[in-house]
Amino acid sequence: MTRRQAIKTTALASAAFATLPGAIAQTNSTAPAATPSGPFTLPPLPYAYDALEPHIDTQTMHLHHDKHHAAYVANLNKAWEQMPWGGPPPTFTYLVENWLKDPKFLSENVTIRNNGGGHYNHSLFWQMMKKNGGGEPTGDLAKAMNANFGSFSTFKDNFTKTALGQFGSGWAWLVWDGGQLKIEPTPNQDSPVSQIASILDGGLQFQIPLLGLDVWEHAYYLKYQNKRADYIAAWWNVVNWDFVAERYSKLKA
Numbered sequence: 001m002t003r004r005q006a007i008k009t010t011a012l013a014s015a016a017f018a019t020l021p022g023a024i025a026q027t028n029s030t031a032p033a034a035t036p037s038g039p040f041t042l043p044p045l046p047y048a049y050d051a052l053e054p055h056i057d058t059q060t061m062h063l064h065h066d067k068h069h070a071a072y073v074a075n076l077n078k079a080w081e082q083m084p085w086g087g088p089p090p091t092f093t094y095l096v097e098n099w100l101k102d103p104k105f106l107s108e109n110v111t112i113r114n115n116g117g118g119h120y121n122h123s124l125f126w127q128m129m130k131k132n133g134g135g136e137p138t139g140d141l142a143k144a145m146n147a148n149f150g151s152f153s154t155f156k157d158n159f160t161k162t163a164l165g166q167f168g169s170g171w172a173w174l175v176w177d178g179g180q181l182k183i184e185p186t187p188n189q190d191s192p193v194s195q196i197a198s199i200l201d202g203g204l205q206f207q208i209p210l211l212g213l214d215v216w217e218h219a220y221y222l223k224y225q226n227k228r229a230d231y232i233a234a235w236w237n238v239v240n241w242d243f244v245a246e247r248y249s250k251l252k253a
């Protein structure tokens with residue numbers, strides 16, 4: 001990896017909000033989401049709460065975004081308040097680059113590991129889905145998937161197995177790992193951006209999440225109860241491949 005590529009991956013890792021400022025949060029909610037106070041804020045959904053119906057139900061989206069993601073943000077803000085801090089309030093980029101990419105810091109600050117990871121993962125997750133999503137990727141991403149996994153269907157099968165096999169709460173991810181595409185699980189709210197990439201050349205590199213699936217029960221239990229397999233099968237219908245392809249193209253360019 002060249003220094004230029006390393007800088008690009010750094011920028012992309014912390015760009016979870018990249019498409020949000022221009023996105024209009026179309027909500028059908030009668031009550032706005034709680035706004036946790038502090039330097040970190042809850043991004044609005046980039047679509048209406050019912051946009052992913054019938055695959056992801058409206059009530060789950062309200063609970064997942066307005067309560068669970070909001071709680072990660074609120075707890076992250078509380079953790080920050082309790083830290084000795086001599087500088088300006090930390091930004092989202094600071095969270096990613098200085099906290100989530102520091103294994104020693106994460107091991108010593110479990111509250112930030114869990115809630116900072118939760119904030120980062122969910123900020124991406126909302127954008128990885130869209131109304132009338134699904135299908136298959138095209139273009140360079142499709143070629144890369146064929147090269148790395150053999151075919152899209154093989155990727156889909158392996159990703160599904162990874163998501164099903166995650167014991168307890170966690171995530172399944174498609175990650176960029178030093179130039180390769182890989183499927184990785186993470187437990188709890190650990191993020192690929194905290195995982196050291198397997199190809200190291202010219203400095204410490206981290207995986208970049210391209211697509212993630214939240215398999216915490218809070219993501220599906222209201223509609224699917226304990227049938228995680230049914231949730232995963234439905235989720236493929238809302239995947240935002242345009243977002244995934246855009247992230248991949250920035251790494252590849």
Ligand SMILES: [Fe+2]
Nearest residue numbers: 068214216219
């Ligand atoms: Fe979640």
